[in-house]
Amino acid sequence: MNSLNKRLSAEKRFQAYGLFAVALSMFFVLILMWKIFSTGSGAFVRTTIEANVFFNPDFIQVNQNSLEKELYRASYVALADEVVRQNHPKLNEEQFIKVREMYTRKFDYQLRDYLLDNPDKIGQSIIMKITASSDLDQIVKGNYPRDVPEAQRKINDYQLSVLDKLTSEGKVSSVFNFWFFTKGDSRDPETAGIWGAVMGSLYALIICFSFAFPIGLLASVYLEEFVKPGKVTDIIEVNINNLAAVPSIVFGLLGLGMLIGVIGLPYQVPLVGGLVLGFMTLPTIIIASRASLRSVPPSIREGALAVGATKMQTVFHHVIPLSLPGTLTGTIIGMAQALGETAPLLMIGMVAFVMEIPGGPLDPATGLPSQIYLWSESAERGFLEKTSAGIMLLLLFLIIMNTAAVLIRRRLEVKW
Amino acid sequence: MVEQVNSFAIKTKNVSVHYGNKMAIDDVTINFTKNDVTSLIGPSGCGKSTFLRCLNRMNDVIDSCKVQGEFLLNGVTDIYGDSIQVETLREKIGMVFQKPNPFPKSIFENVAYGPKIHGLASTQSELNDIVMESLNRAGLYDEVKDRMDDIATGLSGGQQQRLCIARAIAIRPEIILMDEPCSALDPIATARIEELINELRENYTIIIVTHSMSQASRISQRTAFFHLGKLIEHGDTSKIFTKPDKEQTNDYITGRFG
Ligand SMILES: Nc1ncnc2c1ncn2[C@@H]1O[C@H](COP(=O)(O)OP(=O)(O)O)[C@@H](O)[C@H]1O
Ligand SMILES: [Mg+2]
Numbered sequence: 047m048n049s050l051n052k053r054l055s056a057e058k059r060f061q062a063y064g065l066f067a068v069a070l071s072m073f074f075v076l077i078l079m080w081k082i083f084s085t086g087s088g089a090f091v092r093t094t095i096e097a098n099v100f101f102n103p104d105f106i107q108v109n110q111n112s113l114e115k116e117l118y119r120a121s122y123v124a125l126a127d128e129v130v131r132q133n134h135p136k137l138n139e140e141q142f143i144k145v146r147e148m149y150t151r152k153f154d155y156q157l158r159d160y161l162l163d164n165p166d167k168i169g170q171s172i173i174m175k176i177t178a179s180s181d182l183d184q185i186v187k188g189n190y191p192r193d194v195p196e197a198q199r200k201i202n203d204y205q206l207s208v209l210d211k212l213t214s215e216g217k218v219s220s221v222f223n224f225w226f227f228t229k230g231d232s233r234d235p236e237t238a239g240i241w242g243a244v245m246g247s248l249y250a251l252i253i254c255f256s257f258a259f260p261i262g263l264l265a266s267v268y269l270e271e272f273v274k275p276g277k278v279t280d281i282i283e284v285n286i287n288n289l290a291a292v293p294s295i296v297f298g299l300l301g302l303g304m305l306i307g308v309i310g311l312p313y314q315v316p317l318v319g320g321l322v323l324g325f326m327t328l329p330t331i332i333i334a335s336r337a338s339l340r341s342v343p344p345s346i347r348e349g350a351l352a353v354g355a356t357k358m359q360t361v362f363h364h365v366i367p368l369s370l371p372g373t374l375t376g377t378i379i380g381m382a383q384a385l386g387e388t389a390p391l392l393m394i395g396m397v398a399f400v401m402e403i404p405g406g407p408l409d410p411a412t413g414l415p416s417q418i419y420l421w422s423e424s425a426e427r428g429f430l431e432k433t434s435a436g437i438m439l440l441l442l443f444l445i446i447m448n449t450a451a452v453l454i455r456r457r458l459e460v461k462w
Numbered sequence: 463m464v465e466q467v468n469s470f471a472i473k474t475k476n477v478s479v480h481y482g483n484k485m486a487i488d489d490v491t492i493n494f495t496k497n498d499v500t501s502l503i504g505p506s507g508c509g510k511s512t513f514l515r516c517l518n519r520m521n522d523v524i525d526s527c528k529v530q531g532e533f534l535l536n537g538v539t540d541i542y543g544d545s546i547q548v549e550t551l552r553e554k555i556g557m558v559f560q561k562p563n564p565f566p567k568s569i570f571e572n573v574a575y576g577p578k579i580h581g582l583a584s585t586q587s588e589l590n591d592i593v594m595e596s597l598n599r600a601g602l603y604d605e606v607k608d609r610m611d612d613i614a615t616g617l618s619g620g621q622q623q624r625l626c627i628a629r630a631i632a633i634r635p636e637i638i639l640m641d642e643p644c645s646a647l648d649p650i651a652t653a654r655i656e657e658l659i660n661e662l663r664e665n666y667t668i669i670i671v672t673h674s675m676s677q678a679s680r681i682s683q684r685t686a687f688f689h690l691g692k693l694i695e696h697g698d699t700s701k702i703f704t705k706p707d708k709e710q711t712n713d714y715i716t717g718r719f720g
Binding site for chain 1: 632
């Protein structure tokens with residue numbers, strides 16, 4: 047009886063340790079999440095300043111009859127300056143420069159895009175919400191303190207006074223920052239978006255899948271179903287397991303040396319990134335696929351062989367379809383891992399500043415993790431929140447992929 | 463009983479089987495008469511399954527398994543010879559396993575698979591007919607006719623085994639091998655399969671491994687008794703179970719060992 051009590055209390059103690067371990071890890075996850083969310087949520091809104099915009103044909107040198115091409119090419123820089131002057135009358139040149147700095151440098155693009163969508167507005171006045179510069183944005187969001195000496199501020203006293211005046215007139219407002227999801231990278235945080243990196247990663251993952259999945263599947267089917275186990279397969283097995291443990295930067299070096307150096311594929315492109323991620327994912331896919339081939343009961347193979355199916359037919363009609371859920375699950379988990387890999391992208395140059403959204407796997411691009419890395423290197427506070435927002439997006443994709451893996455397994459798995 | 467050459471479905475001579483260095487079948491010579499049910503009986507591990515699997519070369523997939531001896535199908539075709547492909551052989555000699563092993567596909571697909579890969583049906587309606595007829599012969603059609611597209615693994619054990627029999631006869635074999643087909647089934651399902659075997663005997667030669675002596679006496683015309691890899695005695699079931707020649711056989715059927 048006494049010893050039973052001892053064993054019961056030992057069990058209680060063990061459960062308490064377990065609970066503590068779970069709680070501790072949850073605590074760290076929550077801290078991480080809280081930190082990322084509280085920093086990153088700012089990236090989803092941007093500060094705007096309401097202004098009266100007169101599309102003066104003289105400044106942009108177009109008229110109602112101009113073609114879209116002409117509208118696109120026209121110069122909006124002078125118009126942008128003029129808008130600032132009109133909304134802040136009686137500025138001397140020094141003051142004008144300061145006030146102009148409160149608006150985004152890319153304000154001329156905003157004017158152009160608006161006019162391209164509404165060409166009938168030439169010669170007319172509208173009220174427009176002009177995006178504020180990142181420094182102003184950070185002041186409004188409260189990320190930059192106001193109560194420090196002017197020299198330590200990015201926004202000087204004069205600009206603050208103008209801001210306060212605009213605020214009291216109700217002209218300062220926050221809008222949802224669509225740009226973050228639609229634009230490529232930019233030198234200015236207020237116009238920098240993640241979409242270029244998302245597309246870069248997407249192309250890389252498509253290449254990764256199209257390369258690694260068929261090869262992984264064929265290799266595992268051959269090893270598991272056709273080749274007689276022996277010394278050679280043992281050596282291959284050990285090597286595949288080793289390969290799965292090789293640090294990803296080594297695969298990056300391989301890509302740099304072989305794909306770019308020897309074969310001569312271009313630097314910086316998702317094609318190379320995807321192939322490198324594919325090399326990295328291949329062992330994971332082979333291991334997962336072999337395990338799931340092995341889990342197909344031998345009785346199914348016997349059943350097919352006994353009705354006169356060939357080995358090939360048995361494998362392709364029965365064994366592979368039954369093993370596919372496991373293989374796909376392994377593939378998706380491997381690709382989720384690949385999505386988060388930064389080192390190989392660094393090695394093959396997918397960390398450059400790319401404004402354009404890549405249109406295909408051969409266009410220069412960054413990937414999600416390398417974009418996050420790029421932004422995190424930047425000193426500006428505006429990029430800090432982009433960094434965290436990028437991480438949030440990356441985590442979201444990882445969650446989606448891992449959930450898909452679980453769902454595929456649940457859905458397609460055969461109950462025996 | 464006078465037996466003509468052409469009345470044998472399978473003739474075997476001096477068959478020995480090794481798994482690596484271990485002998486599983488030791489110099490067995492036995493002929494299987496056409497349109498009879500032959501039971502292979504004997505204590506567990508005596509090599510009944512091993513011998514049965516030699517007849518349609520299912521042992522080919524086991525690397526360590528070495529088969530020696532002579533096997534003739536219908537008295538002429540060498541089962542292990544070059545003149546016949548193993549797939550064609552298995553089209554002629556079907557097999558039903560100890561544990562029901564339907565494919566995890568629809569009931570229809572299970573039966574249709576064999577005819578499809580052997581090109582036995584040129585149209586969909588021909589295929590439908592083959593499936594229907596096979597299920598009918600296996601005594602399963604009435605139970606599943608309304609759910610042909612349901613997954614086969616959802617059937618009961620007895621139904622699954624009858625589906626496996628339907629799958630085997632769908633490719634129109636001459637011979638059906640059965641390895642303890644009832645050992646995983648309840649008595650009612652077992653009775654149903656035994657009934658079925660009796661009906662199938664008209665059209666097929668059946669060789670069945672069973673561990674149940676009463677089953678052997680109920681369903682088979684011929685019985686072969688194996689012990690430690692050797693064929694001890696082979697003859698009409700009635701004779702084996704009433705006055706066997708060998709004392710060992712007598713001991714086994716009276717339950718003195720095994
Ligand atoms: N795949 C195999 N590998 C090695 N030995 C086997 C294998 N299958 C069966 N054996 C051995 O061969 C002998 C006969 O087995 P088996 O034919 O299954 O007997 P039974 O069906 O009469 O019970 C047994 O000793 C068994 O251990
Ligand atoms: Mg057996």
